[in-house]
Amino acid sequence: MRxxxxxxxxxxxxxxxxxxxxxxxxxxVVRLDPAMDALVSPNAKVELLKGEFFAFVEGxxxxxxxxxxxxxxxxxxxxxxxxxxxxxxxxxLEKSGFSGTDPSNVGVEINNGRFQVIVIGSNGxxxxxxxxxxxxxxGDRQLVxxxxxxxxxxxxxxxxxxxxxxxxxxxxxxxxxxxxTDPSSGLRGGNNNPLRELPFNGVYLVKNGKLVxxxxxxxxxxxxGIALSPDEKILxxxxxxxxxAYDVQPDDTLANRRVFFDYDKVVPPPPPRGGFDGIKVxxxxxxxxxxxxxxxxxxxxxxxxxxxxVPEPPANxxxxxxxxxxxxxxxxxxxxxxxxxxxxxxxxxx
Numbered sequence: 001m002r003x004x005x006x007x008x009x010x011x012x013x014x015x016x017x018x019x020x021x022x023x024x025x026x027x028x029v030v031r032l033d034p035a036m037d038a039l040v041s042p043n044a045k046v047e048l049l050k051g052e053f054f055a056f057v058e059g060x061x062x063x064x065x066x067x068x069x070x071x072x073x074x075x076x077x078x079x080x081x082x083x084x085x086x087x088x089x090x091x092x093l094e095k096s097g098f099s100g101t102d103p104s105n106v107g108v109e110i111n112n113g114r115f116q117v118i119v120i121g122s123n124g125x126x127x128x129x130x131x132x133x134x135x136x137x138x139g140d141r142q143l144v145x146x147x148x149x150x151x152x153x154x155x156x157x158x159x160x161x162x163x164x165x166x167x168x169x170x171x172x173x174x175x176x177x178x179x180x181t182d183p184s185s186g187l188r189g190g191n192n193n194p195l196r197e198l199p200f201n202g203v204y205l206v207k208n209g210k211l212v213x214x215x216x217x218x219x220x221x222x223x224x225g226i227a228l229s230p231d232e233k234i235l236x237x238x239x240x241x242x243x244x245a246y247d248v249q250p251d252d253t254l255a256n257r258r259v260f261f262d263y264d265k266v267v268p269p270p271p272p273r274g275g276f277d278g279i280k281v282x283x284x285x286x287x288x289x290x291x292x293x294x295x296x297x298x299x300x301x302x303x304x305x306x307x308x309x310v311p312e313p314p315a316n317x318x319x320x321x322x323x324x325x326x327x328x329x330x331x332x333x334x335x336x337x338x339x340x341x342x343x344x345x346x347x348x349x350x
Contacts, residue, residue, distance in 0.1 A: 028309050028338060030294075032266075036306035039286060039297060040340050046310055049335045050089060054078070056112045057330035058278070059124040059136065059169070062320030062346055071320055072125055072133070073330050076107075079121035079139065084335065093146070097122030098139025105195060106139045107166075108185045113312060113332045119185060124169030124226075124278070124316070127348035129176055136167040141186040143167050143178070143206065156180075156204065156211050162197035169226045169278060169316075171235075172347060177252045178206040179214075179235060181223035203237055207252055214254045218244040225279040225289060225316070229300070230345060236260060236287055238276035243289065243298070261298050263291055278316025278330075282344045288327065290314045295329060310336055319344020 028046040031037065055077035063069050070085035072092055083092040098106055098120040107120035124136040133146040134155075141164040142157040155178065157164060166186020172178050183201045187193035191201075200216040203223050217223070221240030228235055228248070235246045235254060245260035263276070272293045279289035285300035295308040295317060312331035320326050324343030329336040 030307040030309060031305075032307070033299075033303065033305045035299065036297060039282070039305065039342050040308065040338070044338055044340070046308065046329075046336050046338045048311070049084065049087075049337060051334035054082075054333050054335070055117050056110065056119060056315070056332060057082075057335060058315045059122065060316055060318035060320075060328050060330050061125040061127060061133075062318050062324075062328070063127065063131075063133075064346060064348060068322045069320065071318065071328055073316075073318075073328075073335065074122040074125060076119040076121045076123060076138065077112075077117040081122055081125065081135075093122075095121075096135060097137040099137075100140070103139070105188050105193070106186065107188060108190050109188070118188070123167070123185075124180075126170050126172055128172045128178070129174060129349060131349050134170050134172060134178065136170050136180060138166045138168060138186045141166055141182075143170065143180055156206050159198060159202070159204070159211060159213055165196060165198055165201060168224055171226045171228050173228060173232055173248075173252065174350070175252075176207075179226055179228075180204055180206070181226050181237060183222040183224060203254075205252055205254075212253065215246075215257060218257060219259050221275070224275075225277050227279045227281045227287065228345075229281055230283055230285050236279055236281070238279055238289060240275045241292065243276060243279070243287065245302075260302050261287070261296075261304070263296075266304050267292070274313065277314075280317055280319060280344055282319065282340075282342045283324075284342055286342070288317060288344070290316055290329075295327070308338060312336075319346060 054075045058074045060073040081093040081096040107118045120139040123138045135144045137144045143155045145153045164182045165184040168181045170180040184190040201222040203215040205212040218239045225238040237244045241263040243261040246254035247256040274292045277290040287298045297305045314329045314331040
């Protein structure tokens with residue numbers, strides 16, 4: 001266990017408490033280590049792009065196009081993918097995560113900060129090396145690829161003949177290998193749904209059309225967010241209030257699972273509540289993840305550097321813009337961004 005000074009704990013606890021009071025004052029950045037200043041300027045501010053419009057937004061990905069590009073993200077209860085480009089919002093894809101006609105047993109029920117919603121649509125999004133959109137189709141409990149002509153290809157929907165629980169997030173390696181998480185969020189009631197076919201929540205690999213189960217319930221929690229290090233030698237997975245790390249083997253399987261970061265060893269529980277969700281990695285190898293109280297930034301050595309406070313609890317994030325130095329954050333009913341000093345890893349063609 002790393003030793004953390006009492007002063008750091010006090011600062012972190014007070015700052016995170018301010019977030020939950022929905023009234024962060026001054027800077028949007030809480031510094032836990034001086035190295036944070038090189039990643040996010042101390043006076044950087046979170047900007048609201050669109051608020052009080054969505055039901056529950058998730059899974060953002062930046063799509064490079066020309067000199068810049070655009071952001072895609074999921075509104076899970078609305079079952080659609082939105083496009084944000086040059087300050088304009090449009091619907092990019094309807095029925096993005098659930099293609100059926102009866103949603104009565106689909107998707108867990110959650111609170112979006114204002115009211116209860118059912119998450120039936122797509123969740124995590126990314127691009128493969130050919131620039132094709134990869135979708136965690138949570139309601140359909142499938143991993144899906146959108147082809148260049150708009151048709152959808154199901155890449156995986158079953159393990160050993162049993163349907164997935166609710167594909168949640170996805171990342172693609174530069175060689176085309178796809179890693180994804182499968183918690184039980186695609187089923188009403190989650191783990192307690194009698195229609196659940198797989199008795200565990202897993203981390204999977206799809207490579208050359210073959211599906212491989214890599215792990216179950218990593219570091220004692222249900223897998224959620226997923227990301228690769230810049231050199232693609234480490235895979236990170238969020239699970240509850242911990243982040244797990246694995247060594248990626250030459251055949252793209254995993255080894256040496258370990259706890260990379262444990263929130264409860266930095267700021268003692270109970271406040272603030274919640275666990276980790278989406279994660280991304282910058283070009284220096286720092287891990288940026290949605291966690292208790294905001295966006296946590298953790299060094300490649302697992303050291304917490306700081307937190308970005310967001311007016312609403314964020315769910316996921318993506319680096320974007322031409323230089324990769326804008327961090328977009330999907331947070332319940334709002335879309336936010338903040339400028340940072342280091343570019344993130346952008347998926348898709350290089």
